[in-house]
Amino acid sequence: MKLLTVALSIAVGAVAPAFAIGMIGSKAVEALGRNPEAESAIRTTMILALAFAEAIAIYALVVALILKFA
């Protein structure tokens, strides 16, 4: 039962961040296509937003690790 909880927590917790990262990437590439001169600003903002979105998946992973190993 505990193993099932561990597996489910990381599996479900990684769905929304994956979707969010895909959307961030697609919007960034679209903005780059419309205005190729602002490449540096777009890249910096995209990496920042990517870090915030990925942190949610890392929270789910930390919960799963704590459940399994402690």
Add this chain to the structure above:
Amino acid sequence: MPKISIKAEIITHLFGLAITNSMIASAIVFLLTVFVALYFKHQSTQKRKGNFYYLIKFFIKSIYDLFYSVLGAKTDVFFPLLFSFFFYILLENWFGLLPGVGSILIKVVEGHEEVFVPLLRGNNADLNTTLALAIISVLSIQFFAIKYLGVKKYLHKFFNFSDPISFFVGILDILSEFSKVLSFAFRLFGNIFAGEVLLTIVAFLVPVLASFPFIALEIFVGFVQALVFSMLTAVFLSGAIAEHH
């Protein structure tokens, strides 16, 4: 099944203070950082500079250009803090990938039995370190905000009694400062600890050659996490010292 523990294992006791294996690794990385910094300073006053000096200088210039796009003209004031974060976290992340870290075991008396624990462990895989770094980062953001805005304007950002909505938003701002500490700590800890668990399990399952792409991934993740930590500190700094409206 290899033994994985979230807490860093205690190696010995020194004057009543418990020394863990991640503390030993952090002492080594700290000495390495100080050595590189002193070498750079000493070489900058010589007439004929070594090749390593130019390599470090190119590295620092690229990171400076990256921060210049976020902070603008005030980069000179904050750059020592930001680059120290970046360099220290980068070296700590990469230290956990060296051969020998996590695999050389030492016999330790734990309770009533003798167990084998790793002698060295990457320091960012310990929640104490990342929590300390997060607290330092958020406290220095508050310090610079008070220094640039003055105490009255800084308090006015959080305790705003003009109308109920601004009061509520001020309370939410206080909460968001605490959530920044937690988010910094858990982002760094989660990435590096999950990388260590992944490497251990992969080396356990397929002992020959399969670890190579995962170690390459961990090198990349270590670099990105150091960059993200310092970039987020820079962005929060530029938001905190800006005027309210």
